[in-house]
Each structure stands twice: as C-alpha cells, then as structure tokens.
Amino acid sequence: MDTALVKLLMLRFRGGVRHRLQELKTLRGLLFMCVTIAVLVLLVKQSSLPNPLLDTVQSGPEQLRAQFARLMPMGLLAACLLTVFTSSGPAIHFSPSEINLLFSGPFSRRALLLYKICFYIFGALLSSLLITILVPGFAHSLLAIFLGAFLTLMFIQLFSAVIGLVSQLLVGYCYVPVRRSHVIILLVALMAVLVWYLAGIGNGLAGALTLFQSSLVGTLVLAPFGVFVNVFLAPSIYPGLLGWAVLGFAINAALLAVIILLDGHSYEASVAASLKLHKRWVQARRSGLLWGAQPVRVRSFRKPPFIGGVGPIAWRQLLAALRISSKPVLVFLGVAMLAGPLVVIAAADISMWSRIGFVFFVAVYVLPRTLVFDFRSDLDTLENFKALPLQHWKLGVGQLVAPVLLTSLVELVLLGSVAMFLDGTQRVIIVGMMPFLVPFNLLLYGLENLLFLMFPTPLVPVGRVDFDFLGRTMVEFMVKTMLLVGACALAAGAGMRVLDMTERSWPASVSVAWLSLTLIALLMLPLLGWAFDRFDISRR
C-alpha cells in the first residue's frame, strides 16, 4: 500500500486515541468510562455462568459447543443477509473527507481500496477483542475466539460488499425490472410462510433448524459458514485452528480479490453512494439508527386541526416518520406479526424470562432508538421551536404523538400475533396488556425526551470505542428501566389494592391500574415543558 496512506492510517489512529483520551479528561467522560467498564466486567462474570438464553436445561461447555455449532451457521447467514439488505450501494464506503482529499490525490483506486480495507480490518480487530473478552468460555482457547470473531466479521463485511458490487454490475449492464424493496417484501413473505409452517409442525426451534440443516439446500447454503464456526470450535491450535483459520483467510482473500476486480466498474457509483451514506449518517447522528434514516418519497396529507397548537407539531412529526422511517416501521410490523409463531417454535428452547427480557429490551431500547420523531430528531432546529407562540408542555405533547402511536401500533400487532397462538389465561393476560401500551409508551418516550433535553447528545456513537456514548447509553437504560418498572409497579399496586377492595373485580382493578399508569405518564408533560424551558440553545 502507498506509504502516504499508511502514514494517514497511523495519524488517524493516533488522532482517535487522542480524542478518547481528551474525553477522559472531563469528569463526565471518566464517569461514563467507569460505567462502561463496570458493565463489561459484570457481563464477563455473567458469561462464565450457564446461559439461560440458549436452553432451559443448564448447559456445560460441551452442550454449549453443540448449540453453537447448530445455531451459528444460521446466525451467520442471517447476519450476511441483514447486512446486504440494510446497506445501500457498495459496501466500501468513503467519507467526504476521504473523497475530497484522497480521490483528488495521487493515489490509484486499488491503493485507496486497500487503505479502506485496512480501516475495516482495524475495526474488526477491536470488535474481535471485545468479543473475546465477552463471549462465554465455550471455545477451547481465547485465540480461537479472537480469530473466529475476526474472520467472521471480515467475512460478513466482504460478503456484503461482493453482493453489493455484483448487483450494481447487473443493474449497470442490463435492465433489471425488480426493485430491492420488492425482493425484501418477497423474502419477508417467504420467511413468514416458513415460520408459520414450522410453527405448525410443532418440533420447536431445534427441530426446525435440524430440518433445514439436514436438507440439501441447507447443507449447500451453510457450507461456507461452517468454516468460520470450525475456527471458533477448533479443539487444538495445530492442526485444527491453524487449518480452519487458513481456510477462513483464503475465503476472505478470495472475496477481497473479487471486490478489487469488480470495484473498477463501480467507481462513480461508489462516490455517489458514499456521499449518500454520509448524508444518512448526518441524519442518523441527529435522529437515531442509520437504517432508520433513509428518506422515501411520501406525499403530504391534509393539515390536521390546530388543537391548541399541538396539531401542527404532531402532523410534522408524523409526516417525518412516514418519510424517513416507513421502511423500519414496516419491518417492525412484519417481525411483530411473526412473533406469535416464533413464540410457539421457540417455546421449548428459550425460557419464558429470556423471551420477556428480549421483548422488554426491544420495547425500551430498540424501538425508541429507531422511531425518533420527537425532540431528539430536532436537536439542530430546537431554536425554531423556542420561537413558536406555544406553551412548552403543548409542544411536548405534539412531539410525542408520532413515536407513541407508531410504537404502540407495532406492539399491538405483536401482542395480537402472540395472543392468536395462545389460549386460556395466557391469551386473556396478553389481551389485557393492550390498553396499557399507549400510556406505557407515553411514559417511555416522555422519559427519553426528558433525559435528552437535560443532557442533549447525538444518538449514535463516534467510532468504535466511544466510551462517552456507551457509558451514557448504559446509564440511560438503567435509569429508564428503574423508572419504568417503578411506575408499572405503582400502577399494578393500585390495581391490586382495588382488587382486594372490590372482592376480585378484575375490570375495576385493570381500570384503576390503567388510570394510574396514565396519570404517571401525563406527569411527564409538564416535566418535558420544564426541561425544554431550561434547555439553553446557546450552550449546545
């Protein structure tokens, strides 16, 4: 590689380290790093215990290895497909600074590609180090975990790059009358049919996976992924680990060769896609996840009534939601529809608490970080709202309408799907949870926005080892969880009290619990108004 590009890599590495060290000079940065390390230590300790997520039966290393060998190829396949379908354009992206300074500099395209691949390799090495520290001790050596993680991460990156380049080449050379969204819809539909079919067989998750893996299609499709699984599970350094690692390297090298060969055909598209991606990053830094920041054309709809000034604010956010995140919302709705059959399939393999924990994590972390249509998406334009002739609590109401409604809709579909596959008391409980969705989400998004207005920061990390972001996210998640659980406990307590007083009248009890939760959620509105009042634009 060009020596100047090697120098640039070193300078950027030094700059990154300097940036992190400067963060640690502040009390806040130091605290967040301590929190991050504390949580990592807890995770490492926890990972040495038996994993309840994978099996209801207590698992030893041998069982874990067997489960890993069974699940990992499918997981890798899913990760590759997800990377391919959630990325836009070629997977080798250059930042605007690289385009301005390097593309106009005296470098060959191949040198620039190698520079970028080195960048990815460095990122993959850091991630692999983290994985080596965190994963359960099922492998025979730490080296196996490190090499396995590194080769796997590189494979996913290179594989998606090759698929992106090939599809670009096909589109460039011949007219392809199939749009990507159609392919995604077709795949989701196929998956839905598969999941519902497997749910009907009733063999559980393990049975379904075995069925697929033993089929001819499954064997062929999963064969390349098996190499990387074997790196993780190699029983000895030589010949096991060495042999599989060399094979893994060879696969990645072959993919890299294909990228270099094909990339010359997509030079311009690469620039365009890189700039497009950068715009999405800028949007994502303001408004959450990257894949939730891809604008689509949606026609405007009629203006809503004024409703004391709340209407126009809510209308604007709903329109933004449709234009920016209609795809993620559709994906969430699709996944929510599959929740019922998935619960049936996974019932035998995944414990109830793991399922509840997973749904809680999605509801409290993933959805609010994806459906960002409130104060958090307006960080750069909050001064416009300050100038509006509108009371701040009303502004808060308008800002919360879109995320609360969309999240509640996704969760309603999820609960409905699950309820269809359950019966008796379980179905009644699920249906009984439905009215609580709106007040719960009002409380959740109220808290999200309250924390954001009090400590405004971008919603995505800067680089891989952003302690400030990691620490802040963990602290926020813990605070939110405590407050949400506390509020739900209060509401449930009020409901139980009424149950005792009314000789077990469930409708009265549920009504009181609902009212209690709603009142607590409504308390967020004046708090939001207060937080927006004290938000100082000039100090941002």
Added chain:
Amino acid sequence: MIRVNNFTKTYNDFVAVQDLTFNVAAGDILGLVGPNGAGKTTTMRVLSGIIPPGSGELSVAGHDIVSDPIAAKQVLGYIPDDPRLFDTLTVWEHLEFIAAAYGVANYQPTAEALLQFFNLDEKRHHVVQSLSRGMRQKVAIACAYLHQPEVILFDEPLTGLDPAGIRAIKESMRERARQGAAIIISSHLLGLVESLCTHLLVLHQGQCQCFGRMDDVLRAFDDAKDDTTLEDVFFSITHSDEIQPG
C-alpha cells in the same frame, strides 16, 4: 495547462454537462459561473479526478485524467466547496500527510509559511474538528498549496471566510497565477470573479453559453450601456432574473 475537449457527463438520463470545450493557460484565472445545477461542480469534480468523465478529452498539465490520472493529480490542487477534513487530525498533521502523499521533501518551511500566511500558526496543534468553517477552509487551501500545484481548482473558495481571510486568499490566488499556475474558480460571487479572473466561462443547463477573456466578454455585452458588469452579462445569458408570474 488545462484542456477540455467535447466533455459530456450524464447521470442516468440527466445530462449534467454537454459537449464542453475550453482551455486554461498557465498564469490564467478562469471564472466558472452559472446558476445552481448548471454543471460547475460536476466539471470541477471530473477535472480533479473524483468522478470519471462520460466522454471527451480532459488533460491537466499534459496528463490525460483518464489514462494517466495519478500524474495529473500529482500537479493538481483541489479545494472543494465544503472543506471536509479528517476530524481527529490536527492542522499540522494534515500538512504532514499531504507532504507524504505528494512526496514533498523538506516541506516544513513551506508549511510554516502557509500557516503564517493564513493566520493558522497558533492553531497548528488544534484538531480541525474544533476549528470554525472559515479556519477549516484555510486549512484546505493550505493543504492544496503545499505541493506547489501547477493547476488549482477552487469550488466556492470564499464561503465562511472573514474579510481578512478573503483578502488573503484572493491575494494568494493572484500570486499563484503570477507564478504560472492555471486556476479555475467556480463561484456565485460575480464580483469576486469579475475582479479576479482573466477569463470567463458561463455554464447554463450543462452547456457553455460563453467563454473567452473577461474583457472581451464584457465588451461583447456592452451594447446597451457603457459600464456593463459581469452581473449584467450573467443575467443576460441565463435569463434567471426574470420573475415568473405566480
């Protein structure tokens, strides 16, 4: 020094630049003007090798930008409209990298002089992320000047600069031209173009509407009045001052 012959660039069905031909000799400063979407930035980006041309012949200092891109870029300095730099690098580290990239031996005295000229001396160890837009623009220009390019392309060079910065950069452009560099300035600031450029090219909807020496162009449009300005010429060519009835 810069030769562009029958250059055409399309994006799918959209023709960004059509059949463009012009030359810029050593020591000349060409002003590239036109309304938004006229094809100015596309022309600059193709000349700088960031995007490939559709068709036509483009050469920089005798090097074809398609068949011999690295030699062409070796003698070229490009200052984009938005000064994107490496956020975590300091001002001096940028110069250090550029020196390595273009093989500038003993670059320190030149780099020091540039820092002083652009009043960046005190900021040399600051990461560029902490600088104002105007400062970053100055860093981008200092980087472009460091290897003494024979061809310099400026895309909206004065955005975000303070009056002192504007004066310094205008003076530096004149000085570079005096030293024999061929310069292209793409800008909407017609006053700047008129005061600085020796030649003018007006692009409109991807096509060349007018190309020649600045004096000749102004003279060609001075039928109606004696003190014809570039602004008069611009609106006369592009008709973009006509107010459409609502």
